[in-house]
Amino acid sequence: MTTIRDVAKKAGVSVATVSRYLNGNGYVSKDAEKAVEAAVKELDYEINQVARSLNTKKSNLIGLILPDITNPFFPELARAVEDVALTYGYTVILCNSDENPEKERNYTEQLKKKYIGGFIVISNQLDAPHYTDIKLPIVALDRAINESVPIVSSNNREGAALGTRALLDRGCRNILFLRGPEELNPANDRYEGFMAEIDGADAHFSVLTGPFHFEESEELVESFLKAHPETDGIFASSDVSAAGALKAAHKLGIDVPEDLQIIGFDGISMGEMLSPGLTTVAQDIYEMGAVAARMLIKLIENQPLEERFHEVPVKLIVRGTTRSVRT
Amino acid sequence: MTTIRDVAKKAGVSVATVSRYLNGNGYVSKDAEKAVEAAVKELDYEINQVARSLNTKKSNLIGLILPDITNPFFPELARAVEDVALTYGYTVILCNSDENPEKERNYTEQLKKKYIGGFIVISNQLDAPHYTDIKLPIVALDRAINESVPIVSSNNREGAALGTRALLDRGCRNILFLRGPEELNPANDRYEGFMAEIDGADAHFSVLTGPFHFEESEELVESFLKAHPETDGIFASSDVSAAGALKAAHKLGIDVPEDLQIIGFDGISMGEMLSPGLTTVAQDIYEMGAVAARMLIKLIENQPLEERFHEVPVKLIVRGTTRSVRT
DNA sequence: ATATTTTGTGTAACCGGTTACACACACCAG
DNA sequence: CTGGTGTGTGTAACCGGTTACACAAAATAT
Incomplete structure (x- = not known):
């Protein structure tokens, strides 16, 4: 595995410069940029996310806690969350809680140790201590309880x-x-x-x-x-x-x-x-999931939230179990 | 955040001893064990999985790559994988591939950088280079292609x-x-x-x-x-x-x-x-997922696999769209 | 009694990144 | 010409664990 030090050596610069180039912060001269770019390409260098996480105390992981993916309401939600997460470079961890607070707590605890970025939660226990004390961004989906947690739901x-x-x-x-x-x-x-x-x-x-x-x-x-x-x-x-x-x-x-x-x-x-x-x-199940994911990512990235309560409109889909309207 | 060094100091031992105690390997005296145990409890110490991963090059993450969780066949599978993963202390990352090799490759690449343990894959592209070259445990579900990849499927x-x-x-x-x-x-x-x-x-x-x-x-x-x-x-x-x-x-x-x-x-x-x-x-969708998860975890933990090809029996469920048997 | 093995422990290097800080140089103002 | 600011870079400490290695004491073998 090639490391940042290999790249630095090949490019004839220091690791700090390589790191600055990689993260796009601090000053890097055009010359250095070119050299590093070339070295990265030549060595096929890929950054080690774990080492990175250890420093930054961040991972691009988000947790999706829901009662049971087997319930036909949730797969579409999960899909939406995953799609949005992917476009922002995040990865989603699936957590089936069975509405069991103990399982939920277990997940939040375990994942905190992995520097998870935050959670999207579908639960009736949002006022449980493992959520209120978590000190991590959370967005509630479908079910509100706690005033302090941003929520997206249908009307x-x-x-x-x-x-x-x-x-x-x-x-x-x-x-x-x-x-x-x-x-x-x-x-x-x-x-x-x-x-x-x-x-x-x-x-x-x-x-x-x-x-x-x-x-x-x-x-x-x-x-x-x-x-x-x-x-x-x-x-x-x-x-x-x-x-x-x-x-x-x-x-x-x-x-x-x-x-x-x-x-x-x-x-x-x-x-x-x-x-x-x-x-x-x-x-609009997909929309709910997508909005929640976007909100969570904003929270994780410390961007301002325009709204802490997002309501997705519903609409009547008329199919065969109803007759035409009487006039 | 309390670190292993805090624990070591409080227990009056070295970090090596604490680490050995934590991982249950190497020699640790009864006295040291007691002291560390007490210190851990007192400081509410929890191991930092990221730091741990950096050394061991392992994380207890497994990836579940499937075409689309929205397809009603997959949620139960995902649920099974997650259940088994949980009991063995693993966490599952959900990856919707849309049967798109590029998306699959992207996931395998991204997750390798996180030292993911392995993948359970439902794909027609199992012979694609991102799987054959991956050097990570893989178990195929439902669809076989590559001889070298263990598989679980129905008959x-x-x-x-x-x-x-x-x-x-x-x-x-x-x-x-x-x-x-x-x-x-x-x-x-x-x-x-x-x-x-x-x-x-x-x-x-x-x-x-x-x-x-x-x-x-x-x-x-x-x-x-x-x-x-x-x-x-x-x-x-x-x-x-x-x-x-x-x-x-x-x-x-x-x-x-x-x-x-x-x-x-x-x-x-x-x-x-x-x-x-x-x-x-x-x-037996759940069984398929559960077996695949167990196989993968065995592979990850370098345990021997009894079988590289597991076939789950199917059975006929008779409901209303068929008549009774003619005799 | 001595040699050898087993048990127990600590020091320090290492995993692979980030970043504070020091320093050098260029440029511009007074 | 001096001082200040902006640009560019490197050294080394640090994140929080694991573990190779050295060493000492205890147990066992000869």
């Missing part, structure tokens, strides 16, 4: 209102809202958005609390529909739950969208693979 | 035969095989498996080549079914393609599984969310 409230209105506009008068877990911030915002919109509307509604899981949602909806056959609209606050609802409807022989309309929330790609295609309130 | 041939037989057993006599991309090794193996099984069977068949993408598959199948309404079975060599086929069938008003039976390949979780649930030849 969940507005999105839920949008979805609810879509159901009402399409004639639904007996609506089931699948609320999602109570401890989940975005789920709560969506709930509020739903309530705000349904309130005063000429419609009955029910709310079911449950996890964002396919099978549980399917079972939940199946028994609900059996007990409440008059239900003509379901708004699920996640696409996976909506898929469960759709499956339940199929199982019961209910015609979607003629007798029951379904709208999901998230905009994951699976939505279009269902039959009928899932109408959904789509988040 | 694709056998799986395809299994799926084909399932279709035949269920009465299909006009079978469409969705072959997948020609440059893809597993797709070719599946093709061979299909051919081996269909050969000699009392059935007509067609083969369509196309990417493993939902929309393309849907369009492809739609036009095929229009031209060949007698088709009574589709074997797609990926679940995503199968989902496209199912969607096309629905669009054309074909009853699945009564008039057309569909079997996919992969066993991704989306399969059960479809209606009807997708019958599929399931790979």
Whole structure:
């Protein structure tokens, strides 16, 4: 392995000059620049990032802490983070936390020892000490808790209102809202958005609390529909739950969208693979990840942040689980 | 930040002794051990991994190079790799290659400068110089090319035969095989498996080549079914393609599984969310990732490998897109 | 009793960079 | 002509670990 000293020797200058040339700081004469350039090329020199990190106490590593990459919402997010990281010369470490604070803490501790630059975190435990005490840049994604941590999220409230209105506009008068877990911030915002919109509307509604899981949602909806056959609209606050609802409807022989309309929330790609295609309130998942990554990198590089709270707009994607609007 | 020298001073020993204690090599007396232990605890000392790496030329980093985490096949794989890595004290770096050799090369180069331990690679370019010349442990996943690289994959041939037989057993006599991309090794193996099984069977068949993408598959199948309404079975060599086929069938008003039976390949979780649930030849995706990670770590730690070629069995998961077996 | 091996420890070089500081020289102002 | 500023460069300390080597004491062999 060629070192900076080899380069210095070959170029006939000191290591300091080579280092200055490499980092583009301090004075380097044109002559020296040329000589170093040539030596670098000739020796095929590549800087040793580890040695560099040891001095600068920086690495171009960023950590992405998320509950579970297996959840279809996260891969696109991860992809966005990785894409942006790459363009800025950063590398991303994947951390599946399972929402387990102990695992999260373990990651933050381990990675601090590697001089990691910062973290993008999707967690409900953002007020846990391993985040508040970390002294490292953090950007929260999707879920806010701690005021001091910059966050990017969707406009969940507005999105839920949008979805609810879509159901009402399409004639639904007996609506089931699948609320999602109570401890989940975005789920709560969506709930509020739903309530705000349904309130005063000429419609009955029910709310079911449950996890964002396919099978549980399917079972939940199946028994609900059996007990409440008059239900003509379901708004699920996640696409996976909506898929469960759709499956339940199929199982019961209910015609979607003629007798029951379904709208999901998230905009994951699976939505279009269902039959009928899932109408959904789509988040711009990629954009969320990309914005978060850019924010984090700005923080790491000590650049000013224009905003500590970035809200990404949502939009309704109309597919087959809803009818056309009644006029 | 407390350093090893602080610990040494507090414990009244030399840094060498502390280092030996920390790494569990060389001689350390009971007394010294106790003193160091106490000092470590008192000072809350944590070893600096970067400084350590600089000497040992090792980091507990492993790279996971895959085409695109957004493809539903990969998250589970990534999850498995990460889980295993974690238990062995390794950290995984996520690299989306888009099957682009240049991007792959970029990653391998960049990460070598960080003394990365090795790579798990899912790529068709395994014979590219950045892999053959890398001098770092590599394990190939899913796709073999280079003899010298250990690999873990599913038994694709056998799986395809299994799926084909399932279709035949269920009465299909006009079978469409969705072959997948020609440059893809597993797709070719599946093709061979299909051919081996269909050969000699009392059935007509067609083969369509196309990417493993939902929309393309849907369009492809739609036009095929229009031209060949007698088709009574589709074997797609990926679940995503199968989902496209199912969607096309629905669009054309074909009853699945009564008039057309569909079997996919992969066993991704989306399969059960479809209606009807997708019958599929399931790979044990998690197991594949886990085995690959364990193999890589063995290589990194210079432990002997029992096998350089690990084949994970597949199994047929029967759901709603197939009928019961004719007897 | 002496020779040899094993155990235990410390000093200092080293991994491969960065950078504070000292110094030299050129240029310009007064 | 002197002093100040800007430019260019090298030496050596430093980042925080690991480890080769030297050496001493204890244990064991002869």
